[in-house]
Amino acid sequence: MTDIPHDTGRDSDVVPQPEAQEPAYDRAPKGAQGKDFEAIWAQPPGWRVISSVSHRVVGKRFLITGFIFFLIAGVFALLVRLQLLVPENTFLDSETYNQLFTMHGTIMMFLFAIPMLEGFAVYLIPLMIGARDLVFPRLGAFGYWCYLFGGIIVLSSFLFDAAPAGGWFMYVPLSTSAYTEGLSADFWLIGITLAEIASVTAAVEIIAAILCSRAPGMTLTRMPILMWYFLAAAFMIAVAFPPLIIGSILLEAERLLNLPFFDVALGGDPLLWQHLFWLFGHPEVYIIFLPAAGMVATMLPVFVGKPLFGYGFAVAAIVTMAFLSFGLWAHHMFATGLPEMSLTLFSAASTMVAVPTGVQIFCFIATLTLGKPRLTVPMLFILGFLFIFVLGGLTGVMLAAVPFNLQAHDSYFVVAHLHYVLIGGFVFPMFGALYYWVPHFTGRMMSETLGRWVFWLMFAGFNLAFFMMHLTGMRGMPRRVATYPADIGWDRLNMLSTVGAFILAAGIAVFIWDFFRHQRVGKPAGRNPWGAATLEWLYAPAPPGYNFRAIPRVTSREPLWDQPELTERPAAEVDGALRRYPDHRRETLGCDPISGEPIQILRLPHPTWFPLLSATGLAILFAATLAGVYWLCGVGALIALVGITGWVWEPSDSGVARDIGLEGLRLPVNAVDKRSHLHVGLIGTNLILSALYASLLFAGLYLWNTQPVSAEQTQRPERIFALMSLGLGVIAFALSWMTGRAAARAQLWMSGALNLLLATILGALAYTMARALLPVDPWSTAFAAVGWAMGAFLAAVFGVALYWALFNALRKAVGAVHPSQGLPDLLLGSYGKVVSVMALVTAGAFLVAGTPQ
Known part of the structure; x- marks a missing residue:
């Protein structure tokens, strides 16, 4: 390989870079010269850690905040179950009940599930692909603050006695000003739109990081299987979330400006909202499931002691499921009067998606047969996932049949199916992943004994709570009712569901106690405590701020199993690229998106306040719109613009080529190349913009x-x-x-x-x-x-x-x-x-x- 790729006359080629000294404006920040490697990557002390853009700091913020929202949503669910404990209960009035189930669903879908997955992705991707950080660390930090501020706006509706009560799907016309006066729907629309900015920015971050910053030798076929799941989910987010953003903006514009997007009298159509919402909503189910299944595919081989069976089949199934998920959004609209041909096509698509799902499940089952599994706590949650999710998938195939769907529509059978798919397909793998990766956060192991209590309480409580809902649904109980009459066959089933919900909550309470307890008395986790095969366990928990002192070459899909040179010596002494740091800057390797071979040195930013400033400006803009203080909207927009300008203003890094300390390679800094992380990130951004525009175009063509x-x-x-x-x-x-x-x-x-x-x-x-x-x-x-x-x-x-x-x-x-x-x-x-x-x-x-x- 030559030092610098030569110009072949194509746009995508690297521009030849000069051999010159780095100019003064391109050097490390003042005071960085002469610092040792650890100091360059150290986090700011004290309260200034808020300015950190490290992927591990931001990832922990997503995980902790998402789990707090999970607990809040769980409390709302328990209050709902208490109301349904007995017939004709007066524990909650109807309006409060509507607010609680609306906020429960909203938090679970928008403020818990997707942000938790983003937290795992932000934290794990660099560690698993051999990078020192994400390629756009500031973008990840900006996304977190948008998520936090959006969630605060949604929850603050309780302070103003204006909590949303129209369901987590906010169907029109009930959510229009004619039927929902005040600001309750506006809190939902504005807060969720701000929070969704975090999702689309995370999509760009994940796509660029996985494709452009892998360790040398890590081709696409050598990537950890979890990276394929994250990559597919990121592309799905880039396409699926824009319809919701556009729909929310159109609905808010109708409420705020009286524009008739959904007004039947002026040629609007309430079903337009449903189409836009479910263009997001049904792919979101698979966006939630895929990374969770990827965590299972990552953990399962560790406890079996064998590589994942059918890696190639699993990857094909991931891509197929991501593609098919966009063809069945009207699965939720069978009762809206769609033409019979449309019902047939969407029913067929809903059934077909079971095929790639089944391929992945069979890969997991086949892996189990390769060895004797170790029944650790994460393994128990994996087995629980397989049992619960398969049952949820079976009821999903039932609901794909139009005649059955019309009978079960809006009944508790659908509630049961949804929770079997989402709790079985996400919450159980998430708890297994928390037990598995907690040593990275704390350096200590959680209790195996208490972990087994957590699993069995959650498993028993969940099945008691939600299996009964299948029966109440089959007996005709509609969802979203605050009470019900006695002696019609629903009372005992509802009581059992409520008891099960509290048993499930007890399991989660034991987990919380164990988490805080283990930080004081937990067994210290040594290097690679689970005997895993992937790079995040190369260093002993918790890893240093730079992840890898030198970035090693990867020659296997299971490097810690197949490359003894990585484990036979201390991690800090492992050979690799960028061990030297003559520029005293944070750096990692940039790679070709396909081959994984290094093409450039990526300069990474030091801690900065600009992401927080930009997100604060946007939050002011959104909150001022909600409050109707429009001059303040201009102030917020100006603050956001100043923050973004400062964010991107810093002097660009030169293209000076230097030896990276790996096989004699000399690479430029931030190459002008269409394979670079910046161009790939722009492709992701353009995909999001195109999906936003396509959503508006779809609205026009639909009307x-x-x-x-x-x-x-x-x-x-x-x-x-x-x-x-x-x-x-x-x-x-x-x-x-x-x-x-x-x-x-x-x-x-x-x-x-x-x-x-x-x-x-x-x-x-x-x-x-x-x-x-x-x-x-x-x-x-x-x-x-x-x-x-x-x-x-x-x-x-x-x-x-x-x-x-x-x-x-x-x-x-x-x-x-x-x-x-x-x-x-x-x-x-x-x-x-x-x-x-x-x-x-x-x-x-x-x-x-x-x-x-």
Whole structure:
């Protein structure tokens, strides 16, 4: 392999980097020179640890916060079960009952399940793939603060006596202003939207980290199986969460601005909300299940002592399940009057998804047969997962049949199925994973004896509580009822469910006691206490802040089992890359996304307050919108902009190549390459933006198809400006392509000029689109409102491009960009292509809509 890849004339090639001394602006922060390796990676002391962006600190924050939300949701569930303990109970009034089950579901789905998985991903990915940190540490920290602030907004609704009461799915029209007055629905919509920013930022973080920072030799087929699960879930989040974000924004706009997106009288359709919600909601079930199953696939071989059976089949099943999950969102809408052909197709898709699920389960069962399992506490939770989730899957196949679904719809049978799938498919693996990885957090082992009590209490309590709900559902008990009459066959079953719920809660209470107890008296965990095969156990718990003193080459899927050179000597003495640190900066290796071979040295940020500042600005913006203090919205937006600007302003690192201490390789720092982490991260961002735009486009096409009369009555956009927008869109795409070419060839003045020209064209495009929409009254019909929503979305992404171009130009003007660094222009060119395509599609839609019939 040559020192630096040569230029073959393609955009994706690495730009040749100069052999030169690093300029003054590119060196370590003041005071870092001369520090030892541990000091460079040390966390800030005292309260300043808040500014830490370390993946292990941020991952722990996600896990602890998510578990606290889990406990809060559990208390709400116990109160609900107490209300249903006996017939005609008056323990809770109907409104309070509605608030509690709404907040229970909301917290479990939005503030517990996904954030807990993000916490495991943020914490484990660098450790398992041989990296020193995530490639975008500040993005992970920013996501956490958004999640925390969003959760606080949702829970603060209780302080204002405005807790949401419309169910965790917030169906319209019940959640519109006509039926839900006050701010209860607004707390839900605004808080959840802010929290979901954490999910989509985590998706970008996970995709870029797994693809671009693996240890040398770790090809895609040598990755730990958990990385495949995380990667699939991240791509699913990038596609599935935008419909919910768009739906929430549209519903909040209807409540706040009276725009008629879901108003039947003005051509809206309440089912549009259900489509947007379940485009997110059903894939979310698999987003929750897949990483949990990945934890099982990681832990199971450890306690069997054999590699996972059928690694390739499991990977194929993961990808297949991720793909199929987007084809069955209307599984939840069989009773809404969909056409029979649609019911047939969605029923078939709902049944088909059982195939890749079964493949994974059979891989787990086959692994169990390879050896004699050790019945540790994590292994018990794995067995509990297999039993409970399989039962939930069987009832899922039953509900995939339309005739049965119509009978069981909105009954407690569905409640039982949902909890068997989600608690069996996530909570049990999560507790097993907590017992398995807790030594990384505390350096001590939790009690095996108390752990067995935890498992059996949870297992027995869960099955007693939720198996009975199958029977109450089959006896006709509807969900979301606050009380029920006596002597109709529901009372004893409900009493047993309530008893089971409290037994389950007792198991969780024992876990909490054991967790705090073990930190004082728990057995110290030595190096690799479970005898695992993956790299996170290379160092003795808890690992040092840098994860790996030197990044080793990986030659096996189970490196700690198959590479004795990693375990025969102290971890700090293991040979590998980047042992030397001449620049006194936090660094890790960047790799080719496919082969895993090193292509660059990645510079990682030191602790910074900018992620917290940016998230605080967004929180002020969202809270001020909720409170109706609109001048404060501007203040929040300004704070967020200042935070983001400071975040990305720091001088870019040079492309100076140096020896990494591995097989004579010399690699550039932050290479200008389409295989780089920045470009892969931009691809993930563009995927999210495309999904946001596609959700708006879907809304327009849906209303055009289901409400043709209203669409026909909508005022027409001006065709001349639509034609001008179409032409400007073509020019913008061409300029974006030329910008990328110039940046890839290190023609920085050319790419900078093209950037500014692109921003000018996009500004003109925003003007022509606004003029095209000017005759259209957004309050006249839902179709018109969606058209304006598309225009507003494009104005926002055009504004980002304009800010980006001016930002790049300013950095060049003040000398904050190394003369060889064309990466900012290259990234803007890629972003401009996606934005231009959106503009072309929108202009074409305006042109078609403006054509007289």
